[in-house]
Amino acid sequence: MLLQTSFEKHVVTYFAPCDPRQGMGGGARVEHMVTALERLGQHITIISYDGSGELGLTHENISAGTNIVKMSIPARVPKIMKSLAVPALVLLGLIHTRKNGLVIAHSPGVSSGLIALLVCQIRRGRLIVDLTDAKDKDTPRAVYEQVLRSASVVFAVSHRLEGVARRSGARCVVHLPTFLDMSRFSRETLERETTRTSLGFSQFSKVIGYFGSFARIEGLPILLEAFSTVSREVPEAKLLIVGSRNVKGTDDIWRIIKDRDLADSVILLPAQPYAEIPKMLGAVDLLVAPKIQAPENEVADPIKVYEYLASGTPCIISSISEVAFMAQQAEAAFLVETGNAGALSDMILRVFANGEEAGRYAARGRRLVESSYSIETATDLIRKTLSAQGSAEPIHEEAGIVA
Numbered sequence: 001m002l003l004q005t006s007f008e009k010h011v012v013t014y015f016a017p018c019d020p021r022q023g024m025g026g027g028a029r030v031e032h033m034v035t036a037l038e039r040l041g042q043h044i045t046i047i048s049y050d051g052s053g054e055l056g057l058t059h060e061n062i063s064a065g066t067n068i069v070k071m072s073i074p075a076r077v078p079k080i081m082k083s084l085a086v087p088a089l090v091l092l093g094l095i096h097t098r099k100n101g102l103v104i105a106h107s108p109g110v111s112s113g114l115i116a117l118l119v120c121q122i123r124r125g126r127l128i129v130d131l132t133d134a135k136d137k138d139t140p141r142a143v144y145e146q147v148l149r150s151a152s153v154v155f156a157v158s159h160r161l162e163g164v165a166r167r168s169g170a171r172c173v174v175h176l177p178t179f180l181d182m183s184r185f186s187r188e189t190l191e192r193e194t195t196r197t198s199l200g201f202s203q204f205s206k207v208i209g210y211f212g213s214f215a216r217i218e219g220l221p222i223l224l225e226a227f228s229t230v231s232r233e234v235p236e237a238k239l240l241i242v243g244s245r246n247v248k249g250t251d252d253i254w255r256i257i258k259d260r261d262l263a264d265s266v267i268l269l270p271a272q273p274y275a276e277i278p279k280m281l282g283a284v285d286l287l288v289a290p291k292i293q294a295p296e297n298e299v300a301d302p303i304k305v306y307e308y309l310a311s312g313t314p315c316i317i318s319s320i321s322e323v324a325f326m327a328q329q330a331e332a333a334f335l336v337e338t339g340n341a342g343a344l345s346d347m348i349l350r351v352f353a354n355g356e357e358a359g360r361y362a363a364r365g366r367r368l369v370e371s372s373y374s375i376e377t378a379t380d381l382i383r384k385t386l387s388a389q390g391s392a393e394p395i396h397e398e399a400g401i402v403a
């Protein structure tokens with residue numbers, strides 16, 4: 001029996017293509033999954049692969065119950081050479097995985113799902129896949145679907161990804177949408193003012209915030225075009241961008257800022273430690289997620305939007321993904337058409353001009369995450385799912401967190 005209902009302590013091997021302390025690149029989801037597993041008394045070893053770091057292998061403790069083994073290879077190394085990381089990661093997995101152990105893959109991709117599957121086959125482990133995104137371009141479809149079919153459980157972050165898993169032949173699919181530890185999202189006025197001061201904002205600044213990747217599907221050029229219009233109408237407006245070019249095919253944000261002569265109004269910061277993000281979210285006046293129309297955005301359930309809502313800050317999001325329509329129904333966020341800079345600038349001006357309305361939306365957003373997307377609710381679902389799997393009891397595959 002793998003996991004008893006009482007949840008005795010076990011060593012869980014978690015394959016993730018990111019360091020959960022970084023937040024970006026799926027790190028936030030990994031961080032919250034690890035926290036939930038720790039609450040269930042599990043000991044976790046994260047095996048992480050970074051294809052754009054300095055060459056090396058590190059091993060460190062990141063909490064009382066979790067340690068991380070991180071393999072890094074410079075981005076300049078040819079892709080054919082990076083393929084040699086696969087057997088090395090399998091070896092690391094075998095070293096840290098016990099016979100009949102629990103193995104979790106952050107995705108069905110090559111750098112996590114394939115490695116986890118190979119380790120499970122050798123160690124006779126039980127594979128859990130956390131399905132959070134569409135298939136990446138580097139993963140063959142046959143590999144992607146084989147990993148899903150081989151999993152004891154697939155946790156799907158959206159209903160659309162549930163369908164993807166089922167069509168791939170997954171045996172047990174459970175809807176586990178984004179969830180957050182709300183204790184991290186403080187609304188203390190003193191902390192907000194201290195953070196604003198540290199970022200150089202005055203009490204009169206109207207600060208718009210964007211947090212995340214510079215990938216093209218995120219729509220940052222749309223936000224910068226809209227902000228160019230807003231800054232002419234609201235001279236005290238500032239745009240805070242926190243993130244990085246963490247994937248291929250990113251927008252050259254600094255060039256766009258210079259071309260639009262926005263350097264004096266835009267504050268561009270590199271990606272911050274995930275622990276720092278909540279207080280920065282609460283320090284701005286408006287948060288924007290300007291995602292464009294793209295298959296990846298249609299199937300995913302972006303954690304960024306949940307974090308925006310949890311912060312209690314008014315937010316504007318593109319009308320794409322399940323969370324957008326959920327927020328619209330709850331009147332918890334302002335929605336705009338994807339790719340429409342004019343509609344986005346109009347909505348930003350509307351929010352700035354209607355503080356009371358914006359405050360009501362923000363309060364509903366925070367309550368929505370507190371009531372339906374908390375780490376407590378998710379941890380209970382994970383416990384029930386793994387208990388049923390470990391004891392061979394039937395599991396209701398449609399289970400999930402509901403709004």
